Amino acid sequence: MSIGNSPSDDRPSADDIVKVAVDDPSADGVELEEVAADRPSVGRALQQARIDAGLTVEEVSSTTRVRIPIVHAIEQDDFTRCGGDVYARGHIRTLARTVGLDPAVLVEQYDADTGGRPAPTPAAPLFEAERFRSEPRRPNWTAAMVAAIVVVVAFVGFTLFSGDDAGSGKSVASQSTGSKPDSTRNPNKPADPKPEPSDSAIAAVPADKVTVKLTAEEGSSWISAKDHNGRLLHEGVLKQGDSKTFTDKERIDLVLGNAGAIELYVNGKQIDDRYENGQVQRLSYTKGDPAAG
Incomplete structure (x- = not known):
């Protein structure tokens, strides 16, 4: 379990040190002196807020589901283990809410330290999409007329052919009926009586x-x-x-x-x-x- 800083962690980093002009009573004029900046880094701010809240790295990891090595790396301002700026910003927001800091301020500071957010890709203008829209196809009246003519010709031919077959069929039937009379049928002959039940x-x-x-x-x-x-x-x-x-x-x-x-x-x-x-x-x-x- 880790809750505080080691002695080496309390030392300001090179980015936190700035040169300011101060008056030196023992010398004439103004000298430059290196002092720590007032605003801590993103990682140091998250670490100090966690310590002030009395939370350990393990407790923060269990609450935020951010793995312990990544929490340690972020508190040391090492964001390479986050997997990219998008994930780094997400981890900063999650850790800031857990330790009671304003996520927007820390994310803005992170963007300033890392060069800012990438500019969004502008959307393509609407007319670009309209330019590729296919024009509606016009009806092909020539093909429709040809198809109609074919249908009419086929119907007329079928009608004539069917009429010839019907006439020839009737003539053949009449000839067969007249040439072969039914001599075996006698209309005056009574119908055969229904057979009576027998011993068969x-x-x-x-x-x-x-x-x-x-x-x-x-x-x-x-x-x-x-x-x-x-x-x-x-x-x-x-x-x-x-x-x-x-x-x-x-x-x-x-x-x-x-x-x-x-x-x-x-x-x-x-x-x-x-x-x-x-x-x-x-x-x-x-x-x-x-x-x-």
Whole structure:
């Protein structure tokens, strides 16, 4: 820790010594004598103010975040460690505020000792920037007219070409229609009747399995279907017009919540049993000729 000056630090520097004229009683005339100047240097002023405030270099460094070697150098009027005049002025301001001195006075003294602030670079006149501004481009009417002409010519050509293709297509269609009459179509012949269900549907169902088809014809119904092991195949609402088909190798167990709305086919054969709407039915079907269990 350092708080005071060493004996060598109290001696004035060469810059602090000036020559003044004084009267010498033992000699006639006036003699020149070297005495210390009244105003201390920037570094000495900061050092003396720190000592008067009872602060150490370490405390000043901790408060200002200026490193201890730089504080020592500034107090010895060595500003080379600051990294330039800008940083030196900043350190002087920070240290002056900490030790209770006027920063502006010390910075002004520093500028006077070091030759002053560099003159600011004058800004370029406004007309210099305006001189480089590009002029707005004028529209190229010639290119626009050429493009418009090309578009018109292309449209006319496309229209004529399309018209020729349409006329030739119609003539070809009329010729093909007239040259090849449809002799096989007889307008007086009635349409073929819709084929009635036959035993072919039963033949298409696998004989070694049981197949059950449910169709909601008269409305919606809640249904449940399980295989011979009791595994649930489906459970939910079958909406009107929808169908579900279930297959198992041995047996299908059904639960119909609205049996009157369901049309039932087992192994390709329709079940004629009619149930009432809202009636709940539990049914089981196996392979072969359908039989309700």
